[in-house]
Amino acid sequence: MDHFSTEPNLHEALCMVRTCHLITMLEDCLYKAKRHKLHCSKVLVPKELTVRVAQEVLKLSSNEPCGLRGCVLYVNLEAQNKKINLGKLVYDSAVEPTFELSLLLKQDIQTWDYFRDLINRTCFPNFFQNILKLSPKFMLAKKRLYFSVAETGTDDF
Template sequence: GEDMIGKYSFQQKASREMSSVRRGSVDSYDERENCSSFTNLDPGLEDEQRLLHQNVTQQLERCLTEAKTSTLLCQVVLLPRHLLTRIGHHILCSSSDEPCGLRGASIALYVDDKDGLKTVGTVFPDPSVTPTFELSVVLKVDTEDGWPSLKHIFNKVLKLRPEYRLVKRKLYSSASPVVHDFSEK
């Protein structure tokens, strides 16, 4: 997964690194972050959870990559570094109390921009399992135009904020959806 996300650092300290960024990939920009995703998992589950986490993160990234030309109408999507890793971790946490865990999830990815919600794609962690709950991940577009110089380099850059919303809805239940808002903290 790491090779698909160009490490994008606006301090330009990593100029040699820039040359390895694949054109048209989903890039990330630096965000102060200490990511301790798997510290409190049962060691026996850890490998399986890590694989599930990696798989979901890669599928979310693929959704974003494929949506660039169709739904999002941009050439580059800039993500805060570790954003997808964090989302993957929160998806795992939300799935832990479900009968099939993450395998019973259907995950819908949305981007919230000035025109409203856009559907980016849907991820089924295990297509052989009928989903019992639905997770909606809503990414927010950063509309503050902080980098005019970038606008000249890329005419279509979509920068996402570190905050996002995760909504969990049980499919065969009258329970209300549970909404979590995550910030960069």
């Protein structure tokens, strides 16, 4: 078997495993925040939102010294003009963090509020009040926790 023909498949498999692990971590964070921080019965997550977030996190970690293992991800939600801290995800706690990512999820209020109000007034009053719907849009900000020699502008020791 040719070594070079299997290498791309190994890289793809490793990326898939990391993506799946990140997705699980994000979903677990949302599940825990549902009752304890958001005080709702359900969180509706748009299709592929966690996949897109995980892929973007992987992309932002690709040029870091420890890669994804050096990442700390802060998950926040903007809802009703308030920012709520949902959790802190550490991909590998055995590695000293080299960068932080701040994820900002947003509540989808445009179509959901109209739909929820319409249903509540007609068929199922109070049934949908404890449901939070997330927007498919998100923001991800990166902060490095180190400085390279090139960034400091000094090369003398």
